[in-house]
Amino acid sequence: MGNNLLQIKNGEKVNRADIPQLSFADFSKALIDIADNDGYVVQFFAYKDGETNKLLAVVRQGAKLYVVGSEVDQTFASLTASNEKFHMFEREIAEQYGLKPENHPWLKMARYHANYQGNPDVFGNNYEEDTPGNYPYFRVEGEDIHEVAVGPVHAGIIEPGHFRFQCIGEIVLHLEIQLGYQHRGVEKMLPTVPKKRLPIICESIAGDTAIGHNLSSCQAIESLAELKVDDGAHIVRSIALELERIANHVGDLGALSGDVAFNPPAAYFGRMRGEFLNLLQVLCGNRFGKGLVRPGGVTYVMGSEQRQLILDKLSEVRPELEHVCDLLFSAHTVMARFENTGTVPKERAQELGLVGYAGRASGIGYDARVTFPTESYGDLPANQNNMTKGDVCSRGTVRREEIMHSLDLIETLVKRQAETKRVFMKEYELAPSSFVVTINEGWRGEVSHCILTDDKGQIERYKVKDPSFHNWTGLAMSLRNEEISDFPLCNKSFNLSYCGFDL
Amino acid sequence: MLKIIKNRIEQGCKTSKYPKEPISLYKRYRGMPEINKNCDQALIKQCAEACPQDAIDAKAIKIDLGRCTFCGQCEMQSDGKFVSFSQNFEMGTASREDLITDGSLPELARHAKKHFKKLFGRSLQLRQVSAAGCNACEADTNVLNTPFFDLSRFGIDFVASPRHADGIHVTGPVSRNMRTALLTTYAAIPAPKVVIASGSCSISGGPFYGSDEITGDLNSIIPVDLYIPGCPPHPLTTLHALLNFFK
Ligand code: SF4
Numbered sequence: 001m002g003n004n005l006l007q008i009k010n011g012e013k014v015n016r017a018d019i020p021q022l023s024f025a026d027f028s029k030a031l032i033d034i035a036d037n038d039g040y041v042v043q044f045f046a047y048k049d050g051e052t053n054k055l056l057a058v059v060r061q062g063a064k065l066y067v068v069g070s071e072v073d074q075t076f077a078s079l080t081a082s083n084e085k086f087h088m089f090e091r092e093i094a095e096q097y098g099l100k101p102e103n104h105p106w107l108k109m110a111r112y113h114a115n116y117q118g119n120p121d122v123f124g125n126n127y128e129e130d131t132p133g134n135y136p137y138f139r140v141e142g143e144d145i146h147e148v149a150v151g152p153v154h155a156g157i158i159e160p161g162h163f164r165f166q167c168i169g170e171i172v173l174h175l176e177i178q179l180g181y182q183h184r185g186v187e188k189m190l191p192t193v194p195k196k197r198l199p200i201i202c203e204s205i206a207g208d209t210a211i212g213h214n215l216s217s218c219q220a221i222e223s224l225a226e227l228k229v230d231d232g233a234h235i236v237r238s239i240a241l242e243l244e245r246i247a248n249h250v251g252d253l254g255a256l257s258g259d260v261a262f263n264p265p266a267a268y269f270g271r272m273r274g275e276f277l278n279l280l281q282v283l284c285g286n287r288f289g290k291g292l293v294r295p296g297g298v299t300y301v302m303g304s305e306q307r308q309l310i311l312d313k314l315s316e317v318r319p320e321l322e323h324v325c326d327l328l329f330s331a332h333t334v335m336a337r338f339e340n341t342g343t344v345p346k347e348r349a350q351e352l353g354l355v356g357y358a359g360r361a362s363g364i365g366y367d368a369r370v371t372f373p374t375e376s377y378g379d380l381p382a383n384q385n386n387m388t389k390g391d392v393c394s395r396g397t398v399r400r401e402e403i404m405h406s407l408d409l410i411e412t413l414v415k416r417q418a419e420t421k422r423v424f425m426k427e428y429e430l431a432p433s434s435f436v437v438t439i440n441e442g443w444r445g446e447v448s449h450c451i452l453t454d455d456k457g458q459i460e461r462y463k464v465k466d467p468s469f470h471n472w473t474g475l476a477m478s479l480r481n482e483e484i485s486d487f488p489l490c491n492k493s494f495n496l497s498y499c500g501f502d503l
Numbered sequence: 504m505l506k507i508i509k510n511r512i513e514q515g516c517k518t519s520k521y522p523k524e525p526i527s528l529y530k531r532y533r534g535m536p537e538i539n540k541n542c543d544q545a546l547i548k549q550c551a552e553a554c555p556q557d558a559i560d561a562k563a564i565k566i567d568l569g570r571c572t573f574c575g576q577c578e579m580q581s582d583g584k585f586v587s588f589s590q591n592f593e594m595g596t597a598s599r600e601d602l603i604t605d606g607s608l609p610e611l612a613r614h615a616k617k618h619f620k621k622l623f624g625r626s627l628q629l630r631q632v633s634a635a636g637c638n639a640c641e642a643d644t645n646v647l648n649t650p651f652f653d654l655s656r657f658g659i660d661f662v663a664s665p666r667h668a669d670g671i672h673v674t675g676p677v678s679r680n681m682r683t684a685l686l687t688t689y690a691a692i693p694a695p696k697v698v699i700a701s702g703s704c705s706i707s708g709g710p711f712y713g714s715d716e717i718t719g720d721l722n723s724i725i726p727v728d729l730y731i732p733g734c735p736p737h738p739l740t741t742l743h744a745l746l747n748f749f750k
Contacts (some may be wrong), residue, residue: 036528113716131680153684154633156631156645157641161633180680181681181684182680182681184561184717188716197710198709203710204734205637206638207638207735208639209635210639249710253640262551264510265510267650270649270650273646273649281529282531285531285588289735290572290574291533291573300531324510330506333584375508392561424576424579425576497638502635
């Protein structure tokens with residue numbers, strides 16, 4: 001297609017000077033054109049280039065990845081007005097840099113913090129009050145309408161967020177989700193801290209995605225610092241990413257059974273999730289894989305002892321998993337709750353740009369392991385999911401299939417022999433005036449990190465995107481015209497990250 | 504029905520015998536650090552400089568477990584000559600100072616706040632508040648409710664309402680945006696109440712120390728009674744701390 005975007009590769013080092021800078025009108029047109037034609041937004045953010053404000057976008061279409069930039073004024077014409085895929089990104093731009101997208105259909109804060117530049121606040125907040133919900137929520141008017149407010153502190157051991165339901169009787173007409181309670185200032189910190197802190201922070205962007213995020217960060221650093229990673233490290237990293245996926249999927253299947261009050265599988269899945277966390281501990285000493293991935297490789301070698309422990313555990317747990325999955329998915333009472341609940345049809349999912357299992361359950365096949373493979377994924381078989389109705393049942397079934405697929409991947413990978421050397425924090429210099437974007441299929445979906453360096457090789461802008469950034473809107477939509485009692489079920493079937501969104 | 508029974512038999516009883524019988528963690532797990540005081544000063548300095556959390560005091564030859572994320576960098580850097588991590592997961596303390604350690608910790612069960620044992624020794628209900636935690640601490644606390652750990656058998660439960668709680672268990676560095684919600688929850692718990700800081704974030708800001716979006720020290724806004732270090736604390740670290748502090 002004759003567009004004027006620069007085609008790049010996942011994890012490729014790009015000179016900042018080579019990124020096409022279009023007029024805002026052309027920039028906007030090119031991006032909307034891609035988004036309208038089955039393309040998706042990977043990154044879209046603002047940064048300061050000397051005195052000027054700039055926007056940068058990374059978009060994907062099929063297996064192609066593009067980058068493009070533009071200068072931008074204090075206000076600019078909203079892209080969301082033409083295509084919803086930009087919705088949350090533009091809210092973030094407004095919040096982080098005080099730049100206002102004109103005619104944005106729903107311009108409200110994303111996380112509730114003052115912008116980085118001391119510009120007048122786009123939302124009219126002064127941040128004296130430290131509660132993100134400080135805003136007039138969308139309201140449905142009418143005598144029979146009632147409103148239910150939940151959070152930020154919820155009933156269980158779970159992260160904080162605020163949910164506002166507009167209901168008629170038991171039926172939810174609209175759900176508004178206000179996050180930001182977990183905001184720790186990650187993106188603001190990352191360019192200012194010594195390099196030794198980067199992996200530690202990235203492992204804690206979202207603890208359940210410690211591998212996914214830190215891997216994306218380390219790959220970005222490796223690209224800009226030209227660090228070589230040996231084959232053994234690639235294998236260990238891929239295994240760790242798959243263990244993380246299995247542990248979370250298994251845990252969520254347990255939570256789903258708990259939510260429909262089917263207790264045996266809830267207990268069994270809960271226990272089996274621990275087995276996979278313990279395998280991460282076998283690999284690297286931490287149940288979440290913290291401390292494993294570092295720029296240039298991994299900190300622990302997988303020796304024959306660890307290989308054997310992993311293989312033994314997998315062959316022990318695999319049949320148990322198969323049986324408990326069968327127990328859950330063949331119970332009629334469970335299926336009655338799962339099927340046709342919280343449906344996000346394919347067209348809606350495409351409009352919103354859902355990713356990961358939430359997207360795949362609605363029929364969007366995208367899996368970054370296949371489309372933009374990193375580490376050892378290039379020659380591994382893909383998973384094909386067949387149930388794509390977009391309901392809780394489909395999101396549960398995708399997880400079930402992905403657990404089995406990941407078990408196969410790990411067994412294949414563990415048997416591969418390759419040299420690995422332990423690495424620990426190496427000294428490195430990042431290439432000056434460069435840009436890189438990395439993409440990995442974390443367990444929730446597309447995780448992406450971006451780094452822009454200045455002319456001295458210092459990080460000027462660090463951008464993080466968790467898949468939850470796309471998918472929270474999907475959860476809100478799945479609740480439309482559903483019973484409010486089905487909220488926990490819908491919520492667990494998505495299981496999105498609060499801190500991954502809030503940063 | 505048959506399936507339920509079959510699965511029940513296959514699953515068996517998986518509950519651990521801890522604390523009646525000791526439990527050993529895999530050798531790569533990093534628990535209580537062993538610190539070699541006779542280590543070459545230059546090497547100690549090197550480790551202190553490389554520590555991402557600035558948790559090592561090279562002069563005093565101590566590690567602040569409240570800041571440490573147990574990343575293992577110092578052990579690797581010194582090849583075990585300065586620090587090596589043991590598999591001892593029993594690391595809870597009753598005071599912040601005790602976390603700054605030369606490799607030994609006072610026995611937690613002998614802490615001074617005896618009234619807590621009397622009040623909550625037989626039944627302890629806790630309200631968990633995640634105040635900007637990365638969800639690793641939360642997840643590994645939740646795990647205590649799975650059959651392996653089965654926390655309820657000790658009379659300890661996590662409850663939904665602060666009104667039903669005897670204390671608060673806080674994870675995360677306390678973001679600016681969670682501060683009020685945390686204080687309100689704390690206020691809603693009837694006195695006498697106990698405060699537990701879990702994980703390096705709530706103790707010192709953890710990986711996020713220095714960010715202006717966080718409080719970074721729970722004790723500076725509500726008085727902490729029990730500290731559980733780790734990033735996140737191993738479920739057994741939490742279990743040991745709860746049992747020894749309250750029983
Ligand atoms: S293990 Fe703790 S003390 Fe050692 S380098 Fe890591 S954070 Fe610092």
